[in-house]
Amino acid sequence: MDIGSVNYLPYEDFVDVFGNVVEKCPLITAAVWSRRPFSSLADLEASINDFIDALSESGKEGILRVHPDLTGRDLQSGTLTRESREEQVQAGLDTLTTAEVSRMARLNTEYKDHFGFPFVICARMNNKATILRQLEERLRNERTIERACAIDEVKKICHLRLQGLVVPETSNKL
Numbered sequence: 001m002d003i004g005s006v007n008y009l010p011y012e013d014f015v016d017v018f019g020n021v022v023e024k025c026p027l028i029t030a031a032v033w034s035r036r037p038f039s040s041l042a043d044l045e046a047s048i049n050d051f052i053d054a055l056s057e058s059g060k061e062g063i064l065r066v067h068p069d070l071t072g073r074d075l076q077s078g079t080l081t082r083e084s085r086e087e088q089v090q091a092g093l094d095t096l097t098t099a100e101v102s103r104m105a106r107l108n109t110e111y112k113d114h115f116g117f118p119f120v121i122c123a124r125m126n127n128k129a130t131i132l133r134q135l136e137e138r139l140r141n142e143r144t145i146e147r148a149c150a151i152d153e154v155k156k157i158c159h160l161r162l163q164g165l166v167v168p169e170t171s172n173k174l
């Protein structure tokens with residue numbers, strides 16, 4: 001779909017197509033529909049990011065809290081969203097050894113106990129080694145810094161999901 005077609009979508013269709021660009025947050029998509037017409041894919045993405053940035057700190061934490069754990073229960077039981085499953089599989093998180101699964105589970109729990117929201121990272125920009133390393137490193141962050149870091153990862157995930165849905169505009173200039 002190109003951005004021109006996106007601008008013609010009624011809100012029901014817009015939410016159907018873009019409702020999960022921020023994991024389990026269709027409210028963001030529904031709100032951003034009011035900002036159309038979008039001049040470009042980057043403009044649509046900027047509207048989503050502006051909406052996120054305008055949220056209170058507890059609102060941002062709410063976005064993080066609806067994310068599934070990496071390699072958690074949902075991956076094992078097949079109850080992830082399609083997007084999340086594809087991303088976790090692409091990062092190789094379905095091929096962890098038993099020891100790696102235990103390590104990830106232990107670190108995820110430690111992280112959640114410490115910050116009160118789950119560890120979020122753009123899986124497609126990483127692999128299992130870098131994810132485990134980041135999880136260990138980010139556990140040591142101060143809370144405000146870590147929340148900002150996790151929200152940046154949500155934006156990266158959103159960026160890649162949008163790219164899979166909208167054809168980037170080609171320049172008409174010669």
Ligand SMILES: NC(=O)N[C@H]1NC(=O)NC1=O
Nearest residue numbers: 068084087120121122123
């Ligand atoms: N917990 C977490 O990071 N989950 C996300 N990461 C990603 O790339 N897709 C997700 O659902």
